[in-house]
Amino acid sequence: MGQSLRFPVGILGNAASLFLYTAPIFTFRRVIRKGSTEEFSCIPYIIALLNCLLYTWFSMPVVSKGSENFTVATINGLGILLESSFIIIYIWFASPKRKKLVILMVVPVIVLFGMTVFVSSFLLHDHPHRKLFVGSIGLVASIAMYGSPLVAMRLVIKTKSVEFMPFSLSFFSFLSSSLWMLYGLLGHEFFIAAPNFVGTPLGILQLVLYCIYNNKKETYDESKNTELEKNEEKLTV
Numbered sequence: 001m002g003q004s005l006r007f008p009v010g011i012l013g014n015a016a017s018l019f020l021y022t023a024p025i026f027t028f029r030r031v032i033r034k035g036s037t038e039e040f041s042c043i044p045y046i047i048a049l050l051n052c053l054l055y056t057w058f059s060m061p062v063v064s065k066g067s068e069n070f071t072v073a074t075i076n077g078l079g080i081l082l083e084s085s086f087i088i089i090y091i092w093f094a095s096p097k098r099k100k101l102v103i104l105m106v107v108p109v110i111v112l113f114g115m116t117v118f119v120s121s122f123l124l125h126d127h128p129h130r131k132l133f134v135g136s137i138g139l140v141a142s143i144a145m146y147g148s149p150l151v152a153m154r155l156v157i158k159t160k161s162v163e164f165m166p167f168s169l170s171f172f173s174f175l176s177s178s179l180w181m182l183y184g185l186l187g188h189e190f191f192i193a194a195p196n197f198v199g200t201p202l203g204i205l206q207l208v209l210y211c212i213y214n215n216k217k218e219t220y221d222e223s224k225n226t227e228l229e230k231n232e233e234k235l236t237v
Contacts (some may be wrong), residue, residue: 006186010071017075018236019020020086020172027166028089031048037094039164041151042102045086046109051145052079052114055136063130064121071183072192112137128173135191146177146202153209162213170210174203 024045031037057063059073087106091099116137120130152165177199184193 006183007071007185009186010039013176013183014037014071014075014094016172016176016179018078020169020176021075021079023166023168024082024086024173026168028086031089031093035093035100037090037222039155040090041164042087042090042094042098043151044145044149045090046102046105047141047145049080049083049087049106049136050109050113052076052083052135053109054116054141055192056080057113057117057120059171063127065127065132068187069189069192082181118178121155131191139191139195143198146173146195146199147203149173149206153206155167156213157211160213162210165206165210167214170203170206174200174207 004091021058022172053076055077056073056079059069061077082197087102091102116134120134124130124133149165149170156162175195181193181196181200182191186195199224
């Protein structure tokens with residue numbers, strides 16, 4: 001029964017993840033229109049890129065057996081293209097200081113992924129060990145991806161404004177993590193289910209914050225929040 005439900009749940013998970021990965025399009029339309037990244041953070045997109053890279057590789061026949069995780073591979077492959085596009089746009093419109101910070105974060109992501117591919121391809125020689133190795137790194141990256149909105153949530157609480165935490169991103173983050181948690185449980189895939197045990201409650205928390213602060217009239221005013229900007233400088237790029 002579980003296995004028969006797994007594929008349709010995977011399809012629904014793909015649909016929810018597609019909306020999650022495409023939700024920032026509206027944010028980046030604003031960035032392009034204003035010619036500025038404002039106070040939007042690039043951290044979630046960089047971590048999401050790492051997560052997509054790792055889980056695409058995790059789903060490949062080199063690591064997983066055959067096509068057992070085909071639905072995971074398809075959506076994360078698309079995620080790589082989308083997240084890369086968002087990061088490029090962010091770098092294009094960011095201030096020189098932020099450009100440098102983003103690049104300094106992207107380089108280690110590429111290096112880590114390259115090392116993961118090398119070790120799992122040439123130093124490990126069977127599927128169980130490869131899945132354990134790649135899945136463990138992917139688990140950490142996935143938890144970090146679901147935890148990265150904490151930066152935006154902190155800003156929401158401080159400014160009492162949801163301006164920089166889009167509802168669509170929060171909603172589809174919750175929906176996607178819930179479905180992939182179910183998918184992992186149905187297929188007994190610990191490395192797929194586990195990070196979503198973190199992502200689901202964090203998604204709920206984002207939605208609760210949105211409900212609390214959505215009707216607040218106060219919006220972020222850079223000229224009146226110089227001190228806040230300084231405090232956030234180390235957390236947002």
